[in-house]
Each structure stands twice: as structure tokens, then as C-alpha cells.
Amino acid sequence: MPLHAVEGLLDAATDAEIRREWAVLADAGLPSQAKHQGSTNAPHVTLALAGAVPDYVEARISRAVEDFATLPVRLGSLLVMGSRRFVLARLVVPNPGLLALQQSLAAAMVGAPDVPEQVRPGRWTPHVxxxxxxxxxxxxEALAVLGRARPLDGGIESVRRWDPDAGRTWRVGGKPTMGS
Structure with missing residues (x-):
């Protein structure tokens, strides 16, 4: 079952670099997010997840990000997650602003059903x-193709909601971007 999400979208330069990494893998014939052709597919940092988002939780999400401004982030090394089928990601180096944003969204999600443990404060690993x-x-093969990932300084410029039931996204905070 796909989960509802609150996602941080990256600035244009950081988005372009992640899409370049997607393309490098796709060109090598490897799995890549570049192969996901959905109109809502964009490099992002997942900030919160739930099985559904009741209206009262939606209102708290909006309040949690109503004053959102660009948040500096650093993308670090490549990260491999999973046990049988793996996810390859760029680690987002935690900083106080990012942790505060994620914690405020976790608090907003209280009462939403099926919030996974991996997005609870203290358990969350920010990544793209x-x-x-x-x-x-x-x-x-993917690690060899991508080589050593240089740190990349950028920013989260907007926050969006993803509704898998409706198959749509919308901006809830920050600047309008291509992926919101």
C-alpha cells in the first residue's frame, strides 16, 4: 500500500545533479529513478509518511510549514538500504533546521494511521x-558507475504533499517549484 507523504523538494541545481545521477545509472542499464515516468517523480527528501491523512492532520501539516523558507542541506555520500532488494540514495546530512522541520511534521502527523517507525524522530535517515x-x-555496479559522490550543498526550497490515492501532489510550503 503506497503511503501518503510530506516531501522536501530541492533547489534547481541540486535537483539537476540528482537527475544527472539518475541518468548515469539509466544509461548503464541499471535501476534508476529516471525510469519512473510519473509526472510527480522528483528528487526529494521524505519528511513524513502515513497510511492516510485526515483533514485535521492536513491542517496541522499546513501550519507546520506555513512560514517555511529555503533550508540549506548538504547531500553526502551514497547510502545503501535494504536487505534483499536495495535502495541506493544520497545521504542528507542532518542539521538542526532539517531535524526541527522533520520533528514538527512528525508532531503534525500524530493521529494519522500507519506512520512507519523509520520516519519517527530519532529513527529517521534523511536521504534522496x-x-x-x-x-x-x-x-x-551502481557504485562503480557513479564513483565517489562529492558532497553537494543545496537547499530544500519547498514542501509538498503526495497523495497516492489521488495520484497527485501539491505544495504546502515554500517556493513553487517544477515538482510541486
């Missing part, structure tokens, strides 16, 4: 997904 569904051999 590069590829999903890699086998163990493909992980090694």
Missing part, C-alpha cells in the same frame, strides 16, 4: 533516492 529495487550485484 537514486535507485530502488537493486540486486546485490547491481549495487556494486
Amino acid at each position: 533516492t537514486i535507485a530502488r529495487g537493486l540486486g546485490s550485484r547491481q549495487v556494486g
